[in-house]
Amino acid sequence: MATHSAVVTVGPGLPLEIIHLPAPTPRDNEICVRPLWAAATPLDLHQADGGLLVQPPQVLGDGIVGTVIELGPTATKYRVGDTVFGFTWRTQAEKGHQEVVVAPEFLFGKVPGNVSLQAAVTLPNNFVSAWHTLTKDLGFELPWPKPEGYVPREREQWILIWGGGSSVGQFALQILKWYGYTNLATTASKAHHEKLQRYGAAKCFDYRDADVEAQLLSFAPTGFPFILDCIGNLNGSVLPISRALSSSSSTVKLAILLPIIIRDPGPGTTPIYSMDVSTILGTPWPANVEAVGVRTHFYLDNEFLKEKLQSEIMPSLLEWGVIEPNEVVLVEGGTMLERAERALAILREKGVSGQRVVWRVCEDT
Ligand SMILES: NC(=O)c1ccc[n+]([C@@H]2O[C@H](COP(=O)([O-])OP(=O)(O)OC[C@H]3O[C@@H](n4cnc5c(N)ncnc54)[C@H](OP(=O)(O)O)[C@@H]3O)[C@@H](O)[C@H]2O)c1
CATH class of the missing domain: 3.90.180.10 (Medium-chain alcohol dehydrogenases, catalytic domain)
Incomplete structure (x- = not known):
């Protein structure tokens, strides 16, 4: 055989x-x-x-x-x-x-x-992840084909992409920029800020700054209505996001890419993961925060995306230079x-x- x-x-x-x-x-x-x-x-x-x-x-x-x-x-x-x-x-x-x-x-x-x-x-992996998260978990329309003169209904609202330097973050920013979203903020290390501005980020924060949470709070005192956590690391993103949201009372849609990494994989280190986004270390999110765990593997539940996302949308945006x-x-x-x-x-x-x-x-x- x-x-x-x-x-x-x-x-x-x-x-x-x-x-x-x-x-x-x-x-x-x-x-x-x-x-x-x-x-x-x-x-x-x-x-x-x-x-x-x-x-x-x-x-x-x-x-x-x-x-x-x-x-x-x-x-x-x-x-x-x-x-x-x-x-x-x-x-x-x-x-x-x-x-x-x-x-x-x-x-x-x-x-x-x-x-x-x-x-x-x-x-493929992360273009699909970004698209699925933006549509399914954050509820953005991303109509395909994009109508002439399309203006997204959330255009005036700020969207925070935590971890814009990651592969998912880079694709999420580029997709949002193409659809006309302009109020995009991101956290990434400084070396990536120039590229991420080109990808559409209007405001970049360095996640390594000791006072990054205070910077986010002072930039958006009432919070970000939409947050995409591309990192899903308990200490690296989930806890900092929760602290940066502490004074926010308006509604926040927060999509966290699963798994939540409790302990990072590393040489000689056994990682620990959680698939539960309902609490942070046992404490539920405040009532105004709607936290969802992203599972891209379910993107095929959407019949339109099942047929079009990989076979038509992904190659077209790559060919047109919309997605680098x-x-x-x-x-x-x-x-x-x-x-x-x-x-x-x-x-x-x-x-x-x-x-x-x-x-x-x-x-x-
Ligand atoms: N559930 C799902 O459907 C799904 C789908 C796709 C991906 N994921 C998960 O999402 C995560 C990211 O995947 P990926 O492929 O995009 O990762 P990646 O490209 O390997 O991300 C690494 C980058 O993240 C940045 N980073 C690390 N820690 C950070 C922090 N605390 N804050 C901000 N940025 C940070 C680093 O930037 P610097 O080097 O500049 O520090 C690094 O370049 C992974 O855990 C993956 O498994 C889940």
């Missing part, structure tokens, strides 16, 4: 391993893709080091760019040989860090010709396993800042 190699986590904190899986056959509207490049994401680390929502041995990875090698009987969007990129995660067969991925065609988009494959692979990909750091290594391990090590050591770690999956050129 034909098989292919896949990178798996076999248990929290254990070295990654290679397993051999049977070659899949695409059914219905599925396509088979041979991944060329993968982006390493914090979720890979949460799963490999923290065992978050995994049943080992589990294939890692959920953002790939690759070549279509086979079509299911009712697949119509792509041809064999097309280069596609996608956020695919739901089954072992869909996960990205393996030599063949099989998933429905709506989980992919065609890579525009004006963008490198390594740059394109920085998008994340800056890429390429990982070298002699084998797929070595590259996967090195990519995770870089994330574990916090070796990149505002960049996406990208590595080669299959060796084909």
Whole structure:
């Protein structure tokens, strides 16, 4: 029986391993893709080091760019040989860090010709996360196609993107800017402020400033009506946000990207996570704060986004230059396993800042 190699986590904190899986056959509207490049994401680390929502041995990875090698009987969007990129995660067969991925065609988009494959692979996971959070969790309309002269109804209200330097934060700002949102504030380290202003941030705060909460309070004494916490770290974002909201009495919609990291993954450190946003260390949020935990994996509940987000909206905005990909750091290594391990090590050591770690999956050129 034909098989292919896949990178798996076999248990929290254990070295990654290679397993051999049977070659899949695409059914219905599925396509088979041979991944060329993968982006390493914090979720890979949460799963490999923290065992978050995994049943080992589990294939890692959920953002790939690759070549279509086979079509299911009712697949119509792509041809064999097309280069596609996608956020695919739901089954072992869909996960990205393996030599063949099989998933429905709506989980992919065609890579525009004006963008490198390594740059394109920085998008799928977090472009989808940003879009889903802005529409589902914060309730913004983001109509597609964007009507001529569109003005968002929340245009006058301030939106705080905590962690604008993160991959999700960068995409969220760029999407909001394109839709005409102008009152965008963000927290990020200083090195990223210039880029984030270009992405639409009207006001940047340095989250490392000891008095950042006081700065936020003095900038928005009545609070921010909308907050997107792209970091979801108890000490790094959730507690500072709660303190910066302490004097606010008006309604706040707060979307926190799950998991909440109680203890960070790091070399030799077992991470601790929580999936509960209803309280902060056991204390409920004040009544005016509507806190929701973001679960992008549910974006397919929206039939329109299921059909359009990855196959049409993502490639179009990338091709038009509306969305700039994340800056890429390429990982070298002699084998797929070595590259996967090195990519995770870089994330574990916090070796990149505002960049996406990208590595080669299959060796084909
Ligand atoms: N639940 C979901 O649906 C979902 C979807 C996507 C992502 N996520 C989660 O969201 C988190 C972010 O993902 P990502 O891929 O966007 O991460 P990322 O790009 O790896 O984010 C790292 C960046 O965040 C910045 N940062 C770190 N701590 C910060 C803090 N306390 N305040 C402000 N900025 C801070 C750092 O900036 P400096 O280097 O400049 O300090 C760093 O560059 C991860 O935990 C991920 O698992 C969840």
